[in-house]
Amino acid sequence: MGMLPDHAHIYGEWLPELEDEYRAAYARRDPKIVYPETNIALKEQGVYWDKSSREFQEAALVVLEAHVRAYDAMGKRQRGEVIPTPLATKPSAEKLGPKLSEALASWAAGGSAHNAKKPNANTVTEAEQAVRYFKELHGDLRLGEINRQKARAFRDAVAKVPSALPRDLRKLPLPELLKRDLSDRTPRAATTVNKIVQILGAIVSRAEREGFLDKVPGYANPFGKAIRFSVDAHQTRRRHFEKSDLKAIFESPIYADNVRPAGGGGEAAFWFPLIGLLSGMRLDEIAQLRIRDLREDEDTSRWYFDIDRTGGRSTKTTSSIRHVPLHHELKRIGLLKYRESLLKSATSLESPLWPEVDAHGERTRSSAWSKWFGRYLRSTCAITDASKVFHSFRHTFKRMTRDAGISEEMHDALTGHSSGGVGRSYGKGFSLKPLARAVDDVQAPIDLSRLTWRAI
Numbered sequence: 001m002g003m004l005p006d007h008a009h010i011y012g013e014w015l016p017e018l019e020d021e022y023r024a025a026y027a028r029r030d031p032k033i034v035y036p037e038t039n040i041a042l043k044e045q046g047v048y049w050d051k052s053s054r055e056f057q058e059a060a061l062v063v064l065e066a067h068v069r070a071y072d073a074m075g076k077r078q079r080g081e082v083i084p085t086p087l088a089t090k091p092s093a094e095k096l097g098p099k100l101s102e103a104l105a106s107w108a109a110g111g112s113a114h115n116a117k118k119p120n121a122n123t124v125t126e127a128e129q130a131v132r133y134f135k136e137l138h139g140d141l142r143l144g145e146i147n148r149q150k151a152r153a154f155r156d157a158v159a160k161v162p163s164a165l166p167r168d169l170r171k172l173p174l175p176e177l178l179k180r181d182l183s184d185r186t187p188r189a190a191t192t193v194n195k196i197v198q199i200l201g202a203i204v205s206r207a208e209r210e211g212f213l214d215k216v217p218g219y220a221n222p223f224g225k226a227i228r229f230s231v232d233a234h235q236t237r238r239r240h241f242e243k244s245d246l247k248a249i250f251e252s253p254i255y256a257d258n259v260r261p262a263g264g265g266g267e268a269a270f271w272f273p274l275i276g277l278l279s280g281m282r283l284d285e286i287a288q289l290r291i292r293d294l295r296e297d298e299d300t301s302r303w304y305f306d307i308d309r310t311g312g313r314s315t316k317t318t319s320s321i322r323h324v325p326l327h328h329e330l331k332r333i334g335l336l337k338y339r340e341s342l343l344k345s346a347t348s349l350e351s352p353l354w355p356e357v358d359a360h361g362e363r364t365r366s367s368a369w370s371k372w373f374g375r376y377l378r379s380t381c382a383i384t385d386a387s388k389v390f391h392s393f394r395h396t397f398k399r400m401t402r403d404a405g406i407s408e409e410m411h412d413a414l415t416g417h418s419s420g421g422v423g424r425s426y427g428k429g430f431s432l433k434p435l436a437r438a439v440d441d442v443q444a445p446i447d448l449s450r451l452t453w454r455a456i
Helices: 005-027 031-044 054-078 100-109 121-138 147-159 175-179 190-209 243-250 268-279 283-287 328-333 335-343 365-379 393-405 410-415 422-430 432-441
Strands: 294-296 303-307 322-325
Touching: 005 031, 005 054, 031 054, 100 190, 121 147, 121 190, 147 190, 243 268, 268 283, 268 328, 268 335, 268 365, 268 393, 283 365, 294 335, 303 432, 322 410, 322 432, 328 335, 328 365, 328 410, 393 410, 393 422, 410 432
Parallel strands: none
Antiparallel strands: 294 303, 303 322
16 A cells, blocks of 8 residues: 555654764664664574673674665665565575484484494483474474474473373373363473483584584574473482381382282283392393303302493493492392293393393383382372482482492492593403402391292
8 A cells, every 4th residue: 555645754764864873873883773673683592691791892893784774775775776676595405404303313422433422222212312303393303493482482382391101191292281281290300301401412412512503503402401301309309218118118018929010011010119229230231141140250259230331221420330239138138039030031141131121112222110109109109209210229229339338439439420530441450359248238227037939
């Protein structure tokens, strides 16, 4: 319809004033007049430069130059000259970096150099799930298109997804899942949401290191610490099991009546809690064991768990690779007899030590078992404190080593914690003999003498 005459008249008086103002600012090379616009544009890209910085000043001058050119074109059009409206152009794919899915593939492949770090299988599975959620929410964007606004929207969407979902709901796309009424389910913890965001941040960081984002001006990782939730450490801290908790577990039907509940993975229901208590091993480390990973040392004749990355296994960190001597109580209760019984039917030493514990889809071998054990703790053992889970055995073992007077360096070696310091990594820690002496000093807080494994 065009402008009304009065509107055109007022617009014509207003334009020269603004044009003069911006030209005068540009003549002085003083971009303060466009600070607000510059700040907004940078924030949309996830860039937060101080206004006094050289980078901000250079960016603001570019914005000021664009204003001068724009007002010049607007003035000419106001005088009746033919000035085409500029078409909005998108940056080329090269200037936006790889797609998130491409960055994921590069990150999962790891470095090409010998001994370059590569994420383990469990972490890759978690990353694939995070990327899947992001793609379902925003699409498979190029990294240069992802700003903090999109990252926050992703974070908030993931936070609405409950921590445990049945298989039929897990298959739903994220937007469809968010339409469901999930208020009756346990909400996802802030630490879990932060971990998902952190994995995406690691993928982006890898792309930055490889130079895939060098042509994206002023790029900043949108999944940095600034968008993660603040976490109440006291509320999220896992607690050790008290004596009363341990009695409730080891006097429960699994041990008192030799029952094997559905979901418990057969003999895993009996052995996992005992191994967790008397070794401090992580659940996933236990679940991945093969028959050959419970072995006898040729020099000392001491049996031990071989925690490694061979045979398709994974460990949380490099320091997690270790030998854990078999506690004498595990031997007395019958773990070696159980191993011997498997050898009669197993095809090879490569066979799993827990044949009835299976991985479900892309999840780890311990995932479904962990959920079953959580239910068993609450419903059968009446341990309702949510901060007490299977990992609490690890905390309990740590306390047991301290009670035994074992040095921090030694119990870190037993549990696979990094002790810090380059010197401690030389020689790959302790040999089996001192580790065995330390384990022999560790005593369970309750009497386990009545426990004996019996084949079903």
